[in-house]
Amino acid sequence: MTRKLFATLPAIVLGALIAIAPQTFAYVCKVEDGMKMACHYTAQAALGLGVVIALLGILGLFVAPQVRAGLNIAVILNAALVVAVPTVLIGVCKGAMMHCHMVTLPTLIVLGVLSVVLAAIAVWFDIRDTKTAR
Amino acid sequence: MPRITLGRLPFENLRRKPFRTAALVIVVTMLTVAFYGGALLATNLKTGLNSMQERMGADLMVVPQNTGSKAEALLTSGTSSTFYFTNDIVKLVAGADGIGQATSQTYISSLAAACCDEKVQIIGFDPATDFVIEPWITSQYDGTLKDGEVVAGANINVSENGAIRLYNHDFPVAAQLAATGTSLDNSVFVNENTIPAVVSYSAKVGHAAIPQEYADKAVSAVLIKTADGYDAHTVAGNIAKASGISTLGYVYPGGVTASTRASLNALVGYAGLFLAVFWTMGLVVLFAVFASSMNERKREFAAYRIMGATRGMLVGLIVRESATIGLIGGVIGIAAASLAILPFNTLIGKQLQLPYLQTGIVTVLALVVAGLAFAVATGLIASIATAVKLSAPETYLTLREGE
Numbered sequence: 001m002t003r004k005l006f007a008t009l010p011a012i013v014l015g016a017l018i019a020i021a022p023q024t025f026a027y028v029c030k031v032e033d034g035m036k037m038a039c040h041y042t043a044q045a046a047l048g049l050g051v052v053i054a055l056l057g058i059l060g061l062f063v064a065p066q067v068r069a070g071l072n073i074a075v076i077l078n079a080a081l082v083v084a085v086p087t088v089l090i091g092v093c094k095g096a097m098m099h100c101h102m103v104t105l106p107t108l109i110v111l112g113v114l115s116v117v118l119a120a121i122a123v124w125f126d127i128r129d130t131k132t133a134r
Numbered sequence: 135m136p137r138i139t140l141g142r143l144p145f146e147n148l149r150r151k152p153f154r155t156a157a158l159v160i161v162v163t164m165l166t167v168a169f170y171g172g173a174l175l176a177t178n179l180k181t182g183l184n185s186m187q188e189r190m191g192a193d194l195m196v197v198p199q200n201t202g203s204k205a206e207a208l209l210t211s212g213t214s215s216t217f218y219f220t221n222d223i224v225k226l227v228a229g230a231d232g233i234g235q236a237t238s239q240t241y242i243s244s245l246a247a248a249c250c251d252e253k254v255q256i257i258g259f260d261p262a263t264d265f266v267i268e269p270w271i272t273s274q275y276d277g278t279l280k281d282g283e284v285v286a287g288a289n290i291n292v293s294e295n296g297a298i299r300l301y302n303h304d305f306p307v308a309a310q311l312a313a314t315g316t317s318l319d320n321s322v323f324v325n326e327n328t329i330p331a332v333v334s335y336s337a338k339v340g341h342a343a344i345p346q347e348y349a350d351k352a353v354s355a356v357l358i359k360t361a362d363g364y365d366a367h368t369v370a371g372n373i374a375k376a377s378g379i380s381t382l383g384y385v386y387p388g389g390v391t392a393s394t395r396a397s398l399n400a401l402v403g404y405a406g407l408f409l410a411v412f413w414t415m416g417l418v419v420l421f422a423v424f425a426s427s428m429n430e431r432k433r434e435f436a437a438y439r440i441m442g443a444t445r446g447m448l449v450g451l452i453v454r455e456s457a458t459i460g461l462i463g464g465v466i467g468i469a470a471a472s473l474a475i476l477p478f479n480t481l482i483g484k485q486l487q488l489p490y491l492q493t494g495i496v497t498v499l500a501l502v503v504a505g506l507a508f509a510v511a512t513g514l515i516a517s518i519a520t521a522v523k524l525s526a527p528e529t530y531l532t533l534r535e536g537e
Contacts, residue, residue, distance in 0.1 A: 095291025096480050097320060106477030113473060 003129070004061065007068055007122035011057030011075045014115045018082050018108065019050025026107040028100040029093060039092040039100035045085045046108055053078050053115060069126035072119040079115030082108055140447065144454040151427075155459065158423055162463025162509050163470065165416040170505035171471035172409050176402045177497060178479065182315030182489030183398055187391050189314055191266035192357035194366040195385040196227055196373060202383040205355060206390055208317055214243035214255035216343055218352040223377075227356050230376035232364035237263040240329050241354040242336075242343045244300045254290060255321040256300070258329040266357055267323055275309035282306070282331060285323040288313035289480070298322060301335035301343075315483060315491025355385075398488060413512070420516030424456065428520040435524065449521045453514065460513025464506045472502075 022028050022043035029037045056075050060068045086092050086108045092100040138146050148155045186209075197205045198219050207213040224238050240258035259267045261279065271285055279285060284305045286292055297304040300322070313319055324332065333349035336342050344352045360369050370384045435448055443451075475482065476492070483490030 093291060094293075096289035097484070098291060102480045102484065103478075106481070109477050110473050 008057045008060035010118035015054030026104040042090045065126040072123045075119040082112035159463045163467040166467025166509045182491040185314045186316045186489040194358040196356040197383040199381040226377035230372040232369040234361040235359040238353040281327045283308045286310045287319040289319040303335040456513040456517035460510035464509025
């Protein structure tokens with residue numbers, strides 16, 4: 001049970017944070033006069049990716065270790081996208097003092113990197129356990 | 135069944151006791167976060183302070199009455215503001231004894247409007263007399279700043295078409311400067327001929343920065359480099375006499391730097407003290423855990439001796455176990471602290487309200503190496519008593535105690 005929680009809880013919590021952060025404490029620029037900045041689309045993408053990561057974590061609670069390893073590989077790929085969206089794929093506003101540049105960007109990078117690292121460790125444990133069981 | 139060699143034995147021992155290993159790694163991680171994180175923050179603050187000192191340039195600033203604190207804030211914390219003289223202060227100051235060089239500057243705080251129309255400090259300078267801004271700008275931009283153009287600080291949001299929108303007008307950006315970690319990063323620089331245009335644009339949007347009648351002669355501060363042999367305070371007294379105005383405000387940039395350095399040193403001093411106490415506590419915890427595990431493992435060590443291990447081998451085993459714990463804790467601690475500090479450097483600088491400039495990659499790498507060395511050394515120091523006990527000649531008797 002501990003191993004199962006270790007392999008799924010980080011994805012659930014971090015996925016939820018990735019989805020929520022750009023809408024709340026790590027907010028992006030408001031849409032004014034219909035003008036949407038890059039950070040607005042980054043927040044939308046992060047919302048989708050965060051929900052997917054959290055759902056993958058929830059699914060991992062009900063499956064065998066080898067399937068969970070596969071789900072965590074999917075978490076790694078999605079988390080890599082969480083890092084790529086604000087840095088390469090979409091971006092944020094250019095001004096270094098803008099809230100989206102100063103807070104949203106680093107928050108998504110940190111949450112994405114943590115998700116990748118913790119999911120990779122979970123994959124390693126699950127694959128090792130599966131091999132040992134054989 | 136895998137074959138366990140003497141080389142792999144420490145790692146197998148750590149793997150077989152996951153909770154003890156995890157507890158020790160967590161303690162080393164916390165100590166490394168405090169050491170490396172504290173060192174990185176202190177280095178960034180010091181880099182910011184040195185950058186601020188390099189950018190000061192003048193020995194004395196003459197500002198309007200009761201605006202000294204605003205001018206100081208403008209130099210240190212990045213709070214933008216607008217203030218100006220209504221008389222011809224440059225001419226009044228010029229007659230004073232002890233002035234080496236003097237130049238005027240005009241400060242205007244722009245409006246905070248929509249998302250990408252930021253509130254910035256507009257600094258107007260006189261290229262003919264300037265000795266503060268130009269030497270720095272020319273180190274990064276070799277052209278002449280034309281009327282209507284701006285040079286932007288590092289944090290300014292320059293649009294795709296190379297312009298900045300201020301008072302609903304797009305000013306072409308001639309160059310963007312490198313980060314200094316000071317308020318200058320949030321400023322744009324224009325030559326004094328551009329100031330009346332800025333004022334007229336501000337009036338058009340209904341927020342006149344300066345009344346129209348002062349637009350072409352408004353001066354916010356006279357910056358002075360004192361002549362050789364003259365003290366800034368003496369020159370300030372001379373200016374009061376020469377101008378006949380006793381209510382002028384004076385800011386001494388050297389004093390501002392000194393007081394910032396003093397508060398920074400106090401901050402770093404307290405952080406160092408906290409770190410020392412924290413490290414001692416962590417070391418005591420590690421020491422206790424190693425000592426108690428040595429007690430528990432007497433039979434295990436006796437078995438190694440029976441199998442032919444020498445005292446040196448047992449000491450080597452303990453040393454490698456503790457060094458591995460130190461290394462793992464060090465790597466995790468450095469990664470965690472880097473993740474918390476490096477991406478958030480702009481936010482940290484803004485929150486600290488002190489000059490804060492991210493130090494270069496070489497210094498960061500040096501701190502990483504020092505952090506790892508610190509973590510491994512902490513692990514080794516904690517296991518020293520256990521190793522000494524094992525290397526003593528009466529080891530055999532010590533080990534027999536466990537039977």
